[in-house]
Amino acid sequence: MCGIVGYIGTKKACPILLAGLSRLEYRGYDSAGISTIEKNRLSLMKVKGRVKNLANLDGIDNLEGTIGIAHTRWATHGKPSKDNSHPHQDNSKSFSVVHNGIIENYNELRKFLTDNGYSFYSQTDTEVIPNLIHYYFTKDIANDELKFLRAVKNACLDLKGSFAIEVISKLYPDNMIVVRQDSPLVIGTCEDEKYLSSDIPAILSYTRDFYLLNDLEFAVLTRNMVKFYDKDLNKIEKQTQNIEWNASAAEKDGFDDFMLKEIYEQPTAIRETIGSRINLDNKCEFDELQFTKKYLNNLNKIYIVACGTAMHAGLTGKNAIEKLCKIPVEVDIASEFRYRDPIIDEKTLCIFISQSGETADTIAALKLSKEKGAKTLAISNVIGSSITREADYSIYTHAGPEIAVASTKAYTSQVVLINILAIYFAEILESCDIKILNNIKKDILDLPKKIEETLKCNEIIKNFAKTIYQEKDVFFLGRGIDETVAKEASLKLKEISYIHSDSYAAGELKHGPIALIENGILVISILTDSNLVKKTISNIQEVITRGAKTLVITNQKLDKNMFDKVIDIPETNCFFSPILSIIPLQLLAYYISKEKGLDVDKPRNLAKSVTVE
Numbered sequence: 001m002c003g004i005v006g007y008i009g010t011k012k013a014c015p016i017l018l019a020g021l022s023r024l025e026y027r028g029y030d031s032a033g034i035s036t037i038e039k040n041r042l043s044l045m046k047v048k049g050r051v052k053n054l055a056n057l058d059g060i061d062n063l064e065g066t067i068g069i070a071h072t073r074w075a076t077h078g079k080p081s082k083d084n085s086h087p088h089q090d091n092s093k094s095f096s097v098v099h100n101g102i103i104e105n106y107n108e109l110r111k112f113l114t115d116n117g118y119s120f121y122s123q124t125d126t127e128v129i130p131n132l133i134h135y136y137f138t139k140d141i142a143n144d145e146l147k148f149l150r151a152v153k154n155a156c157l158d159l160k161g162s163f164a165i166e167v168i169s170k171l172y173p174d175n176m177i178v179v180r181q182d183s184p185l186v187i188g189t190c191e192d193e194k195y196l197s198s199d200i201p202a203i204l205s206y207t208r209d210f211y212l213l214n215d216l217e218f219a220v221l222t223r224n225m226v227k228f229y230d231k232d233l234n235k236i237e238k239q240t241q242n243i244e245w246n247a248s249a250a251e252k253d254g255f256d257d258f259m260l261k262e263i264y265e266q267p268t269a270i271r272e273t274i275g276s277r278i279n280l281d282n283k284c285e286f287d288e289l290q291f292t293k294k295y296l297n298n299l300n301k302i303y304i305v306a307c308g309t310a311m312h313a314g315l316t317g318k319n320a321i322e323k324l325c326k327i328p329v330e331v332d333i334a335s336e337f338r339y340r341d342p343i344i345d346e347k348t349l350c351i352f353i354s355q356s357g358e359t360a361d362t363i364a365a366l367k368l369s370k371e372k373g374a375k376t377l378a379i380s381n382v383i384g385s386s387i388t389r390e391a392d393y394s395i396y397t398h399a400g401p402e403i404a405v406a407s408t409k410a411y412t413s414q415v416v417l418i419n420i421l422a423i424y425f426a427e428i429l430e431s432c433d434i435k436i437l438n439n440i441k442k443d444i445l446d447l448p449k450k451i452e453e454t455l456k457c458n459e460i461i462k463n464f465a466k467t468i469y470q471e472k473d474v475f476f477l478g479r480g481i482d483e484t485v486a487k488e489a490s491l492k493l494k495e496i497s498y499i500h501s502d503s504y505a506a507g508e509l510k511h512g513p514i515a516l517i518e519n520g521i522l523v524i525s526i527l528t529d530s531n532l533v534k535k536t537i538s539n540i541q542e543v544i545t546r547g548a549k550t551l552v553i554t555n556q557k558l559d560k561n562m563f564d565k566v567i568d569i570p571e572t573n574c575f576f577s578p579i580l581s582i583i584p585l586q587l588l589a590y591y592i593s594k595e596k597g598l599d600v601d602k603p604r605n606l607a608k609s610v611t612v613e
């Protein structure tokens, strides 16, 4: 996690860095800091708390430097404090460093440096980096133009773990060096300015041309130029990538919070996800994939691996692939998958879903699957993200930047994309009646309109939230595809309202959890599958009998008098009902959080992009 930004150009760096940090605050927000090059000296200002505390520091407006680096932190090693916040400097204060990631061997390196006379002021893993750079710099007797780069390179080759690092030095007042390994970092470029950031949206207002670094590639930046080197310091050439997202996509556009804006962006996001995936011949199209009928027929298993919300989208993929393609699918949490010795070989396809494409556990699971001989397919929202560069194949959700920590439009776009993928596989395999597939495709094209219709429940949900925001426990129930939505809805509520909630397969309730049902407890049920609706209603009856309050999200014709509140959503094919049924529940989590006066976009302890294990 953590957000890093950098600037090297002709303008004052400080305001640009502070603006960039504010946009990256979703990545971490317990402390922030900045370092600029000021007439052969390095400035250093740090503060515990939010970026606005940094912006209010006395003297920050006096920073004149046109080169600088900055950081907003999500603490891993060392509690949030001024000392532990970045940038960190070496003992001689010649180098300033910001770092996102974790240095796993920092204890060893700290001991090595201590034995060599270095002292430490923080409890962070990062503080070893500037000192190691200083160590190699002073040991290097050559005095050529690569000396600074050599010191950074040698230091980085000693680091185990993940890192995205920006380094400036008072000894090189016109340069900045950056490098990454398993942590995100992009370089935005204009004629005489270069912008660095952990993600693209934070610097989209300055440029749409980006360089993307691979692991252990070093970039040496001046105002006018970027030179790239591999880990042996051989020069490498890189082309810029033009990113189509526009800057306003990363602004609130009149909404109170990014989350609400992103909920409302879902019709557009889904239109973009569908894009031209369904062609004029009514066939699903994935030009970037080369799966043959023979390959798919030979598959023993598909794994879908992801974390958090993305994993919940994966569950809907399992439903569609198994039903339409008759290939067994296992869905797993990336942090579990990688340590459970999964059975993988060349007859396994592993699909990884990640909005950011930078989630450490998902990337590690992907690398493991490749090593074991599986083909890998990444589904991501971020073009050029780490996961897409590691995978054999990548497809994009095109939902536009998602800023709020709690994922909304990324989830629904992932659900759409993996379900289209299932249809695409079924078309290749000829495993499903063409008429059924055509009906599903028709439903896909209707989705954006139906999402718009569903969003009309906003006021009802807002008022309902006022009546229940003080609940302490909430239960979510569903069967089949509705259970996957129950899981996602429960996560959404926990994440931003801090209300304890759990989700259950409705039929499982009586095997234990029903013991928790008591008078007045809120039970929210999702009912969209006509084959299962009667069964779920029986389960809801069981909780009503025990005094529960009930909210039902449904596209079925029900006897509404049975329940305390019913939200009707449009009918659609079961494969896609999660896209509609989650919307009232996204709104419910949002309005409960607002009622409680919480920070919706930046919930406590969470970060959007989890780049640590």
Ligand code: G6P
Pocket (backbone or CB within 6 Å): 307, 308, 309, 310, 353, 354, 355, 356, 357, 358, 359, 362, 405, 406, 407, 606, 607, 608, 609, 610
């Ligand atoms: C974090 C976020 C979740 C997200 C998960 C996976 O935990 O708070 O909202 O679902 O990471 O993120 P990814 O970028 O891999 O989809």
